[in-house]
Amino acid sequence: xxxxxxxxxxxxxxxxxxxxxxxxxxxxELPGFVPGSHLAITLGDRTNxxxxxxxxxxxxxxxxxxxxxxxxxxGSVFVHDRLAAGDLVAARPPRSAFPPxxxxxxxxxxxxxxxxxxxxSHLRAARRWGRETQVLxxxxxxxxxxxxxxxxxxxxxxxxxxxxxxxxxxxEKVLVDQPLGTHLYVCGxxxxxxxxxxxxxxxxxPASRVHLERFGTDALAPGDPFTVRLAKSGITVDVPSGxxxxxxxxxxxxxxxxxxxxxxxGECRIQVGAGTPLHRDLFLSDEEKASGxxxxxxxxxxxxxxxxxxx
Numbered sequence: 363x364x365x366x367x368x369x370x371x372x373x374x375x376x377x378x379x380x381x382x383x384x385x386x387x388x389x390x391e392l393p394g395f396v397p398g399s400h401l402a403i404t405l406g407d408r409t410n411x412x413x414x415x416x417x418x419x420x421x422x423x424x425x426x427x428x429x430x431x432x433x434x435x436x437g438s439v440f441v442h443d444r445l446a447a448g449d450l451v452a453a454r455p456p457r458s459a460f461p462p463x464x465x466x467x468x469x470x471x472x473x474x475x476x477x478x479x480x481x482x483s484h485l486r487a488a489r490r491w492g493r494e495t496q497v498l499x500x501x502x503x504x505x506x507x508x509x510x511x512x513x514x515x516x517x518x519x520x521x522x523x524x525x526x527x528x529x530x531x532x533x534e535k536v537l538v539d540q541p542l543g544t545h546l547y548v549c550g551x552x553x554x555x556x557x558x559x560x561x562x563x564x565x566x567x568p569a570s571r572v573h574l575e576r577f578g579t580d581a582l583a584p585g586d587p588f589t590v591r592l593a594k595s596g597i598t599v600d601v602p603s604g605x606x607x608x609x610x611x612x613x614x615x616x617x618x619x620x621x622x623x624x625x626x627x628g629e630c631r632i633q634v635g636a637g638t639p640l641h642r643d644l645f646l647s648d649e650e651k652a653s654g655x656x657x658x659x660x661x662x663x664x665x666x667x668x669x670x671x672x673x
Contacts, residue, residue: 363454363455364452364453364454365386365392365393365452365453365454365455366386366387366450366451366452367384367385367386367387367403367424367450367451367452367453368384368385368386368387368448368449368450368451369382369383369384369445369446369447369448369449369450369451370383370384370385370423370447371383371447372445372446372447376505376506376507377504377505378429378430378505379427379428379429379430379476379505379507380427380428380430380441380442380445381415381425381426381427381428381507382425382426382427382428382441382445383423383424383425384401384423384424384425384426384451384453385422385423385424387450389422391420391421391422392421392422392423392424393455393456394418394419394420394421394456395414395418395421395456395458396418396458396461396462396487397418397458397461397462397480397483397484397486397487398413398458398459398460398461398462398480398483398484398547398575399413399414399418399456399457399458399460399461399480399483400412400413400414400456400457400458400459400480400626400644401413401414401424401426401453401454401456402453402454402457402622402626402627402644402645403426403451403452403453404451404452404453404621404627405437405440405441405445405451406440406444408437408440408621408622409454409621409622409624409626409627409629410437410438410622410624410626411622411624411626411644412426412427412428412479413426413427413479413480413483413549413575414426414456414479414480414483415427415479415480415482415483415508415511416483416486417483417486417487417490418456418483418486418487419490424453424456426479427476427479427507427508428441428442428476429475429476429507430442454627454628457644457645457647459575459644459648460480460547460549460573460574460575462484462487462488462493462545462547463545463573465543466493466543466544466545466571467494467541467542467543467544468493468494468495468496468540468541468543468544468545469484469488469493469494469495469496469544469545469547470495470496470498470536470537470540470544470545470546470547471484471485471495471496471497471498471547472497472498472499472500472533472546472547472548472549472550472558473497473498473499473500473548473549473550474499474500474501474548474549474550474551474554474555475500475501475502475505475506475550475551476507476550476577477548477549477550477551477554477575477577478499478501478506478507478508478512478549479507479508479549480549480575481497481499481512481547481549482508482511482512482515484547485497485511485512485515485516486515488515488516489515495516496516496518496536496540497512497516497518497519497520498519498520498522498529498532498533498536499512499519499520499521499522500522500523500526500529500550500554501521501522501523502523503523506521509521520532526554526557529554530557530561533558533561534561534565537561537562537565537567538565544571545571545572545573546558546562546567546571546572546573547573547574548572548573548574548575549574549575549576549577552576555574555576558574559572559574584603584604585603585604585640585663586603586663587600587601587602587603588601588663588664588666588667588668588669589601589667589668589669590607590610590611590664590668590669590670590671591636591668591669591670591671592616592670592671592673593635593670593671593672593673594672594673595673597614599611599613599614599616601663601664606623606659606660606661606663607657607659607660607662607663608620608623608630608659608660611659611673616673618630618632618659618673620659620660622660623660624644624660624661625642625643625644625645625658625660625661625662626643626644626645627645628645628646628658630658630659630660631645631646631656631657631658631659632656632657632659632671632672632673633655633656633671633672634654634655634656634657634669634670634671634672635670635671635672636668636669636670637664637665637666637668637669637670638654638664638665638666638669639651639654639656639657639662639663639664639665639669640662640663640664640665641657641658641662642658642661642662642663643657643658643660643661643662645658646658657671659671
């Protein structure tokens with residue numbers, strides 16, 4: 363399913379961040395979404411996923427905020443330099459790989475920079491359903507998106523602008539002062555996420571209560587090398603560390619349909635015949651990932667030394 367959306371408003375009030383409002387051209391209600399969902403939008407020749415910051419209950423508009431990354435893959439530059447009010451864009455329906463856990467008694471929400479975008483949608487749902495939250499939002503002063511939204515939804519949110527050392531000092535105190543049943547959610551730069559996850563583990567948090575979302579493939583580790591066997595042709599292809607399965611297959615002359623190359627559009631989905639995929643995409647549902655029957659070739663790898671795909 364593809365959604366056709368029109369740009370109804372643009373907001374450039376925060377340096378380096380453009381917020382976009384999208385709606386159905388005919389004014390129809392849009393598909394609802396759970397907190398932490400992203401919207402995969404086709405921008406020029408690329409498809410990029412951006413976190414939705416609005417309310418997911420019967421939405422009439424979608425809102426996203428995009429950080430300009432000059433040396434990125436081009437999606438953010440397109441948004442900042444070429445997208446205009448009235449433009450039509452194609453998008454896939456919202457999907458979430460970062461939802462709140464319904465059974466949690468408390469939600470500790472940690473955001474860094476533009477990583478606040480999914481946290482805002484978590485806060486909107488928490489306010490609607492009366493969920494208990496605590497928020498730490500670290501950013502560079504003068505470069506923070508959605509500060510007003512955060513403070514409106516969580517007036518006691520802590521805004522941390524004194525750098526990573528001060529942030530980690532505060533985080534460690536907060537981590538040890540949570541009641542049983544609290545779940546931790548973190549989104550931001552890769553190094554920050556790694557530091558938060560390590561701090562949580564060091565203070566005794568079980569992995570099942572720590573949830574994270576990274577942005578794009580730039581945040582992915584190069585991964586271990588493995589060998590993929592193509593079941594239909596019988597050939598094998600080596601996939602080195604730092605090379606995606608898609609790139610290795612293309613290098614071997616194997617054509618795989620693809621579009622975004624960032625694990626968000628679903629175009630390069632291939633079936634798995636044997637082995638265990640290491641899923642790193644934002645497209646498949648948790649159930650689809652657990653089945654191990656399919657993967658996204660652009661970002662996913664193998665849990666073991668070999669993998670068989672039905673190509």
